[in-house]
Amino acid sequence: MSKKENILIIGAGLCGSLLALRLAQRGYTVHVYESRPDLRTTDIAAGRSINLALSDRGLKAMRLAGVEDKVKPLCIPMYGRLIHDKEGNTFPSNYSGRNGEYINSISRGELNGLLLSEADLYDNLTIHFNKKCISVDIENNVASFYEYETKTEFEVKGDVIFGTDGAGSSLRKSYYLERKFLFSYSQNWLTHGYKELEIPAAKDGKHLISKDYLHIWPRGDYMLIALANLDGSFTVTLFLSYKEGHYNFNNLTTEENITAFFKEQFPDALELIPNITAEFANNPTGPLGTVKCSPWHYKNKTLLMGDAAHAIVPFYGQGMNASFEDVTVFDAILEKHEGDWETIFKAYEKSRKEDTDAIADLAIDNYYEMRDHVANPIFKEKRTLEMAFEKEFPTEYFSKYSMVTFNEDISYSDAMKKGRAQDKAILNMIAGKEINMNSDLKTLLTRVKQETQAILQDDRIAGLK
Amino acid sequence: MSKKENILIIGAGLCGSLLALRLAQRGYTVHVYESRPDLRTTDIAAGRSINLALSDRGLKAMRLAGVEDKVKPLCIPMYGRLIHDKEGNTFPSNYSGRNGEYINSISRGELNGLLLSEADLYDNLTIHFNKKCISVDIENNVASFYEYETKTEFEVKGDVIFGTDGAGSSLRKSYYLERKFLFSYSQNWLTHGYKELEIPAAKDGKHLISKDYLHIWPRGDYMLIALANLDGSFTVTLFLSYKEGHYNFNNLTTEENITAFFKEQFPDALELIPNITAEFANNPTGPLGTVKCSPWHYKNKTLLMGDAAHAIVPFYGQGMNASFEDVTVFDAILEKHEGDWETIFKAYEKSRKEDTDAIADLAIDNYYEMRDHVANPIFKEKRTLEMAFEKEFPTEYFSKYSMVTFNEDISYSDAMKKGRAQDKAILNMIAGKEINMNSDLKTLLTRVKQETQAILQDDRIAGLK
Numbered sequence: 001m002s003k004k005e006n007i008l009i010i011g012a013g014l015c016g017s018l019l020a021l022r023l024a025q026r027g028y029t030v031h032v033y034e035s036r037p038d039l040r041t042t043d044i045a046a047g048r049s050i051n052l053a054l055s056d057r058g059l060k061a062m063r064l065a066g067v068e069d070k071v072k073p074l075c076i077p078m079y080g081r082l083i084h085d086k087e088g089n090t091f092p093s094n095y096s097g098r099n100g101e102y103i104n105s106i107s108r109g110e111l112n113g114l115l116l117s118e119a120d121l122y123d124n125l126t127i128h129f130n131k132k133c134i135s136v137d138i139e140n141n142v143a144s145f146y147e148y149e150t151k152t153e154f155e156v157k158g159d160v161i162f163g164t165d166g167a168g169s170s171l172r173k174s175y176y177l178e179r180k181f182l183f184s185y186s187q188n189w190l191t192h193g194y195k196e197l198e199i200p201a202a203k204d205g206k207h208l209i210s211k212d213y214l215h216i217w218p219r220g221d222y223m224l225i226a227l228a229n230l231d232g233s234f235t236v237t238l239f240l241s242y243k244e245g246h247y248n249f250n251n252l253t254t255e256e257n258i259t260a261f262f263k264e265q266f267p268d269a270l271e272l273i274p275n276i277t278a279e280f281a282n283n284p285t286g287p288l289g290t291v292k293c294s295p296w297h298y299k300n301k302t303l304l305m306g307d308a309a310h311a312i313v314p315f316y317g318q319g320m321n322a323s324f325e326d327v328t329v330f331d332a333i334l335e336k337h338e339g340d341w342e343t344i345f346k347a348y349e350k351s352r353k354e355d356t357d358a359i360a361d362l363a364i365d366n367y368y369e370m371r372d373h374v375a376n377p378i379f380k381e382k383r384t385l386e387m388a389f390e391k392e393f394p395t396e397y398f399s400k401y402s403m404v405t406f407n408e409d410i411s412y413s414d415a416m417k418k419g420r421a422q423d424k425a426i427l428n429m430i431a432g433k434e435i436n437m438n439s440d441l442k443t444l445l446t447r448v449k450q451e452t453q454a455i456l457q458d459d460r461i462a463g464l465k
Numbered sequence: 466m467s468k469k470e471n472i473l474i475i476g477a478g479l480c481g482s483l484l485a486l487r488l489a490q491r492g493y494t495v496h497v498y499e500s501r502p503d504l505r506t507t508d509i510a511a512g513r514s515i516n517l518a519l520s521d522r523g524l525k526a527m528r529l530a531g532v533e534d535k536v537k538p539l540c541i542p543m544y545g546r547l548i549h550d551k552e553g554n555t556f557p558s559n560y561s562g563r564n565g566e567y568i569n570s571i572s573r574g575e576l577n578g579l580l581l582s583e584a585d586l587y588d589n590l591t592i593h594f595n596k597k598c599i600s601v602d603i604e605n606n607v608a609s610f611y612e613y614e615t616k617t618e619f620e621v622k623g624d625v626i627f628g629t630d631g632a633g634s635s636l637r638k639s640y641y642l643e644r645k646f647l648f649s650y651s652q653n654w655l656t657h658g659y660k661e662l663e664i665p666a667a668k669d670g671k672h673l674i675s676k677d678y679l680h681i682w683p684r685g686d687y688m689l690i691a692l693a694n695l696d697g698s699f700t701v702t703l704f705l706s707y708k709e710g711h712y713n714f715n716n717l718t719t720e721e722n723i724t725a726f727f728k729e730q731f732p733d734a735l736e737l738i739p740n741i742t743a744e745f746a747n748n749p750t751g752p753l754g755t756v757k758c759s760p761w762h763y764k765n766k767t768l769l770m771g772d773a774a775h776a777i778v779p780f781y782g783q784g785m786n787a788s789f790e791d792v793t794v795f796d797a798i799l800e801k802h803e804g805d806w807e808t809i810f811k812a813y814e815k816s817r818k819e820d821t822d823a824i825a826d827l828a829i830d831n832y833y834e835m836r837d838h839v840a841n842p843i844f845k846e847k848r849t850l851e852m853a854f855e856k857e858f859p860t861e862y863f864s865k866y867s868m869v870t871f872n873e874d875i876s877y878s879d880a881m882k883k884g885r886a887q888d889k890a891i892l893n894m895i896a897g898k899e900i901n902m903n904s905d906l907k908t909l910l911t912r913v914k915q916e917t918q919a920i921l922q923d924d925r926i927a928g929l930k
Contacts, residue, residue, distance in 0.1 A: 182707075182752055186651030242647075287647055369928070378926070424927035431926045461843070461896045462889035463834070 007031070008158025010133045010143060010171060014108070015306030015323040016164030017115035017127075021065050022331055024125035032125070033145055033156065035132035035165075040113040050196060050235040051227045053078070053214070053317035054104040054111070056408040061324035064331060067118055074111060075104035076228045082213035084224075088268035092213065093383070096399070097390025101406045103214070103317060105227040133170040136161060138178060138298045143171075160341055161302045167291055169308035175298065183293065190288040190313060190367060192239050193249055197279045199272040201232025208272055209234070214317075217266050220371055221245045224266050236273065237314075239288075249285050288313045288367075290360050294353060297345030305330065310356035315366035316404060322359050322412070326352065355412040362404060362416055378430045385426060385437065385444070392441050417456065425451035472496070473623025475598045475608060475636055479573070480771025480788040481629030482580035482592075486530050487796055489590035497590070498610055498621065500597035500630075505578040515661060515700040516692045518543070518679070518782035519569040519576070521873040526789035529796060532583055539576060540569035541693045547678035549689075553733035557678065558848070561864070562855025566871045568679070568782060570692040598635040601626060603643060603763045608636075625806055626767045632756055634773035640763065648758065655753040655778060655832060657704050658714055662744045664737040666697025673737055674699070679782075682731050685836055686710045689731050701738065702779075704753075714750050753778045753832075755825050759818060762810030770795065775821035780831035781869060787824050787877070791817065820877040827869060827881055843895045850891060850902065850909070857906050882921065890916035 005028055009020050012034035020032045036042075054075060062068040079102045080094035095101060119125050131145040134153065142157045163171025175183050202208050209215060211228035221241060226234040241248045247261045255277045262270040270276065291311035296304040306323035329352050330344075337343045369379075389397035400419025403410045410418075425448055429435045435444060470493055474485050477499035485497045501507075519540060527533040544567045545559035560566060584590050596610040599618065607622045628636025640648045667673050674680060676693035686706060691699040706713045712726045720742040727735040735741065756776035761769040771788035794817050795809075802808045834844075854862035865884025868875050875883075890913055894900045900909060 182654035182754075184651075184653040186649075186653070186757075188649040188651070189647035289647070292651075420927075424923065427927045428923050458889065458893050462885075462892045 005029070005159040006157075007160050007162065008033070008141075008143060008156055009162045009164055010136070011035075011163065011165035011169075011306075011308070012112075012116065012127055012129075013164065013166055013306070014112055014115070014320055015308075015326060016162070017112060017119055018061060018065060018324060018327050019162060019164055019305060019330070020125055020127070021067075021115060021119045021122070022327055024119060024122035025065070026334070027124065030122075030125040031156065031158070032119075032127045033131040033133060033143070034127065034129050036129065038116070038127075038129045039109050040116060050109070051105050051107050051229055052111075052320045053227070054106045055317065055321050055405045057318070057328075058321040058324040060408045061328045064328055065115075065118070067114065070114055070118075071106075071111065074106050074114065074230070076106070076211055076230065077102045078105055078214045078227070079212055080214070082210065082215050084215060084217045084266070084268055086219075086265065086267070094387065096402050096406060097387040097392075098394045098402075098406075101402065103405060105211075105214070105229070107229060108320075110230075133165060135177075136163070136171045136174040136302065138171075138174055138180065138302050141301050160300070163302065163304045163308045164306045166307045167289065167311035169304060171302060172291075172293060172304055172308050175293070175304075180298065181295070183295070185293045186291065188290045190364075191244055192241050192367075193285045193287050194314075195238045195240070195249070195280065195283055195285050197236040197238065197273050197276060197283065199226060199234035199236055199269075200274065205232045207232050207234065217269060218370060219265050222247065222265060223370060224269055226269070234272075236269065242285075252280065290364065292357060292360060294349070296349045296353070297342075300340075300342035300345070303345050303348070310360060312356075312360045312363045313367055314363070315370060316359065316363040318359050318363065318404065318412075322356060325408070326356075329355075358411075358413040358416040359404070362400075362412070362419075378427055381430050381435075381437070382423065382426045385430075385435070388441060389445055389448075393445060397445060418452070421452045421455040421459075422448065424455055470494070470624040471622075472625055472627065473498070473606075473608060473621055474627045474629055475601070476500075476628065476630035476634075476771075476773070477577075477581065477592055477594075478629065478631055478771070479577055479580070479785055480773075480791060481627070482577060482584055483526060483530060483789060483792050484627060484629055484770060484795070485590055485592070486532075486580060486584045486587070487792055489584060489587035490530065491799070493589065495587075495590040496621065496623070497584070497592045498596040498598060498608070499592065499594050501594065503581070503592075503594045504574050505581060515574070516570050516572050516694055517576075517785045518692070519571045520782065520786055520870045522783070522793075523786040523789040525873045526793045529793055530580075530583070532579065535579055535583075536571075536576065539571050539579065539695070541571070541676055541695065542567045542569055543679045543692070544677055545679070547675065547680050549680060549682045549731070549733055551684075551730065551732070559852065561867050561871060562852040562857075563859045563867075563871075566867065568870060570676075570679070570694070572694060573785075575695075598630060600642075601628070601636045601639040601767065603636075603639055603645065603767050606766050625765070628767065628769045628773045629771045631772045632754065632776035634769060636767060637756075637758060637769055637773050640758070640769075645763070646760070648760070650758045651756065653755045655829075656706050656709060657832075658707050658750045658752050659779075660703045660705070660714070660745065660748055660750050662701040662703065662738050662741060662748065664691060664699035664701055664734075665739065670697045672697050672699070682734060683835060684730050687712065687730060688835060689734055691734070699737075701734065707750075717745065755829065757822060757825060759814070761814045761818070762807075765805075765807035765810070768810050768813070775825060777821075777825045777828045778832055779828070780835060781824065781828040783824050783828065783869065783877075787821060790873070791821075794820075823876075823878040823881040824869070827865075827877070827884075843892055846895050846900075846902070847888065847891045850895075850900070853906055854910055854913075858910055862910060883917070886920040886924075887913065887917045889920055 403415035
């Protein structure tokens with residue numbers, strides 16, 4: 001069943017390894033080149049988040065590749081957020097009013113390793129580690145690599161080249177620098193960066209705090225989150241400004257400062273992170289950026305996918321899910337137009353771009369919402385109302401968060417448009433005292449739906465998106 | 466009155482020459498390096514638009530520099546658009562319902578030449594032509610230049626360096642490539658490009674069509690515009706897709722194609738452009754791009770201004786006006802914090818960035834509006850109503866276009882927010898048959914104002930901008 005085309009994939013991260021697996025399943029001859037060593041045999045982390053939230057869009061892609069059953073045991077369900085206040089009190093806040101809707105904490109390394117091992121089962125798929133892509137000659141389908149072991153450079157030609165080489169993509173850089181076409185490109189950084197820390201497991205190997213939640217310490221200008229790992233530890237991420245505010249990454253440089261900051265803002269977390277000053281000093285501070293670009297393809301030759309095409313900030317927990325969904329969407333279009341790569345590439349971007357733009361914008365929205373709106377009373381009332389809607393009318397109401405996270409058949413862009421209109425409707429009805437939380441819930445639902453439709457209609461007439 | 470700081474300005478275009486003039490007026494020692502020859506003694510055009518629309522924000526900056534009286538004779542007032550249909554019929558459409566509100570066609574070269582000649586009057590200001598900036602060492606305030614005449618490179622150090630070197634700015638490129646800080650950057654291209662053509666003057670030196678209008682041939686996917694020059698000619702600009710649609714830049718390559726296209730779409734214009742096929746072949750096709758970036762400054766050392774910081778598409782006629790307004794805004798902040806460059810640079814971007822982002826977005830809006838909405842009946846009704854409002858209540862109503870173009874004391878971002886809300890209010894009232902054009906105009910105005918405020922309030926509550 002081997003097809004004649006030789007596929008070259010740059011990058012064996014989450015998106016690249018899933019894509020490789022799927023193309024191998026379709027019978028293509030696939031070569032994947034990865035800059036790092038094999039993460040199944042080497043301990044590497046190097047500045048990328050250790051665990052991630054896997055939700056329904058990602059799981060759908062796992063099903064497509066036939067690995068969902070193997071992924072499930074790696075998952076730790078998180079049924080909601082657990083909010084920690086400054087006094088160490090905690091407040092649960094479920095992700096949905098429906099039963100059975102949760103997101104999963106999963107180790108990036110273990111999931112990636114699983115996909116690589118699945119890929120290894122295919123004779124028509126070869127993975128080459130320690131080969132860093134330097135550039136791509138997009139006109140001639142030739143990628144240049146640097147081989148770390150021998151310190152030499154070599155070239156590889158592919159009939160088609162996929163760039164799944166992440167936010168710092170070499171293929172994307174070649175688009176930018178070769179100037180063969182008008183390449184729209186943006187990189188936008190938040191004022192905040194992030195740093196990972198660790199809550200180790202208890203001596204008996206158990207988790208020191210509940211593993212069933214995504215833990216959040218929201219503080220306006222700063223935020224700490226923690227996701228459980230299978231070994232009993234938690235990976236903690238601090239989001240903090242580089243240089244603004246009383247505490248920031250630039251001035252948290254001494255043991256006293258760091259401890260004072262945590263003691264004041266996150267006292268319960270501080271007790272759980274024994275090596276905080278060493279970790280703070282040794283672990284890298286990473287930037288939070290959004291990358292958008294277009295076009296993703298060049299002729300019938302090359303295509304960007306995953307973070308290489310659309311890197312997003314982590315505040316919606318959708319980065320990995322969006323990249324996996326890329327493969328689901330691509331696979332359906334490949335099925336339809338197999339044999340005509342240029343048509344496939346064009347149809348793929350036409351179908352997919354507005355959705356990856358939408359999740360990028362939603363993730364930015366959530367950054368501001370988490371910072372500025374968490375303490376806003378009308379936002380809290382909205383949440384209460386939406387949870388009640390979802391509990392009472394589970395097939396009739398879906399919050400923006402639910403549409404994005406649990407409804408893999410609603411596109412990101414539709415979820416954004418409808419979700420924003422819904423939020424606007426509810427917030428204004430609450431602010432205008434048009435909602436009495438003791439009224440009949442069905443009547444309230446009907447009014448919210450009417451108002452949502454009216455908002456969408458007004459925007460349409462004004463020619464707004 | 467000479468100040469001790471040595472100012473280095475890269476680029477003596479419209480923004481750079483005005484900035485240089487203003488800083489010389491303030492007593493700084495100013496050196497300006499320009500890649501081109503002196504346009505007062507050399508005939509150059511090289512891919513930039515020949516004439517431009519100068520309106521109130523630009524004129525305010527001319528007043529600040531004391532040159533308004535010298536600029537006025539270069540202006541050809543345009544009181545409105547003159548729409549040309551496919552049969553050659555024309556329909557006037559004024560820019561405002563108020564008297565005395567018009568925009569001006571002005572030659573880029575003559576205006577730039579005037580600013581350079583004014584600059585030459587200052588002993589503390591020197592302009593160096595034919596020196597192309599290659600890069601800037603932003604840490605050490607050193608710019609490297611290539612000297613065309615001697616074919617050598619040399620370096621210049623400034624206490625402060627301004628990059629007014631346009632959309633392809635070398636200073637901006639150095640920010641991007643030096644990676645000394647997180648540089649947010651975007652370049653976004655439209656699917657359309659542009660090409661300039663000429664309607665020559667009549668034999669008696671007069672204009673062949675009325676010089677009192679901006680002529681427009683709107684055709685949805687294509688558009689032709691024409692602005693008058695003082696010598697009796699018109700500069701015509703064709704906006705056309707590179708590769709989409711029946712006619713595009715990629716397929717208009719033969720004399721037959723070009724003539725057929727104009728004969729079908731712009732027959733009256735075709736008669737006025739005698740050398741159309743030669744001009745089509747010889748004149749460059751330019752791309753239409755938007756550039757945004759942040760931060761604009763590096764420490765107390767360098768600052769981007771004008772197109773170097775924010776290049777926009779031409780569909781609002783505000784590119785030059787926005788760059789001139791940069792100088793107005795910068796001058797007021799310089800006045801307040803003189804002596805502390807880092808504070809000046811920060812305060813300037815904090816004050817200015819949201820406005821240049823707004824005019825960039827408004828210009829993109831107009832691209833779609835001109836293409837898609839011109840033929841839309843509710844948009845036409847809106848225009849009629851707004852003209853009536855402006856005529857009857859000249860101090861009470863200002864359309865979005867009027868706020869942007871004729872109200873230099875309303876910021877671009879306020880004009881955008883209020884103008885969009887106003888448009889949305891009117892369009893929805895028309896679509897909902899809530900407006901009877903025969904009703905009392907004062908009552909209608911009151912209702913539009915109420916609805917506009919309600920829209921702004923709803924957006925505020927929902928946390929939208």
